[in-house]
Amino acid sequence: MISYRASTPADLDRVTAWVGTEPVGWIPADRYLADLADGMYRPEWTWIAEHDGRVVGRALWWGPKGSPHPVALDCLDVNPAVGDRSAVAAELMRAALAGFPQPVQYRINVTGGWRDDPATSAAVEWRRAAAHAAGLTREVERLQFEWAPADGVPPLTGRLRFTEASDEQFLAVFRRIAEGSLDAQTRANLATKGIDETAREEMDFYLRAPGKREWWRIAHTRDEEVAGLAIPSATAYNVNVGYLGVVPEFRGRGYVDEVLAEITRFHAANGESRITATTDMGNAPMAAAFRRAGYRNTGIRINLSNDVQP
Known part of the structure; x- marks a missing residue:
């Protein structure tokens, strides 16, 4: 027995x-x-x-x-x-x-x-x-990516400007990015918890992560409109991309590349030799952005969870 x-x-x-x-x-x-x-x-x-x-x-x-x-x-x-x-x-x-x-x-x-x-x-x-x-029973496959200095540091283009901001300002951008998100966890949370609780939980997750709060930046267009946010972060083992997103009205303009480039430059400037990142298999635009930025796909993570399903 x-x-x-x-x-x-x-x-x-x-x-x-x-x-x-x-x-x-x-x-x-x-x-x-x-x-x-x-x-x-x-x-x-x-x-x-x-x-x-x-x-x-x-x-x-x-x-x-x-x-x-x-x-x-x-x-x-x-x-x-x-x-x-x-x-x-x-x-x-x-x-x-x-x-x-x-x-x-x-x-x-x-x-x-x-x-x-x-x-x-x-x-x-x-x-x-x-x-x-x-x-x-809830299953999501996620692509794992990795960047090293040999993959190249993306140059500044000036299309977006990145600034520090208050928690309240970040929370407002988290809410806007959640709208129309392709991320499976975000979509599930929206269906069961609504946009306010979803945004708060996502922000709280990164506040608890080993990355530092002072790393966070809001992205602005040349016309000073909020375009998205960039959160360089870390796990218990290495730095990572953390969270990034573009608000709905500015999607499809290539700003995701600028936001990802800002995170990559930030970690590279701190002398990091390895940056990791993940995105859902179904989030093809984000996966394509990682590849354009020189990130290499290193494997797949199959996530199975028992959180509430929509």
Whole structure:
């Protein structure tokens, strides 16, 4: 019989002894131990499946430093010897989710074209089936991008001017950008929460991110009209593009390239050697903007979540 429980410090060696063998992203021992020391992985967030005293599955839940609860499942592994890996994984996820007070995501990182590779497709499918069975049924694929100095720093064109602004001014622009957004999360939030709560939640997310508030800028046209905003930001591991957008009346004029260029220049001026970014697979205009700016597609992240669907 298989049992499911949160780990304890005594389980550390068994948790870190796991070696991933499938072509999906996984967490090796050194990464786990480093983030464990920073409180981003924790024994009580690390769930294991046991059979006859052996660990046959593990689910590594992650949260930002200081968070009272995890926000994402980074790694899900089940030994193929158990038979129905999907069923075991679903039970492992359900056991953890019962104690989590807020919605979470399960993130599966794969290479581009993963559906065409039988091994990768199989590795995704049993994990996806487990997530759906455990209630993480809203699914979005996101393209992952990366920039390095060798990709070139975009020049200033003078088409837009970027200024600091108050939180109230930024919140107003967040509201305007949400209108007609192609981002799946924004669209889902608009349908269930309305524009004001959607804008506030998106802004609060970036206020809590490791990036600094003083990095934020509002974009203005030459006629001093608000065209959009640029939020260079950061994750726990590196700087990133964060959030950018153009207000509806100025879309289709190439301003997205100017806003992205401002974020890239900002991080480059600070000596950053790597900038990451993501956008939904369905947001073709944003993906095209990243490619025009020299960002390289490095993979795909499949996000499965249990937040409210419209």
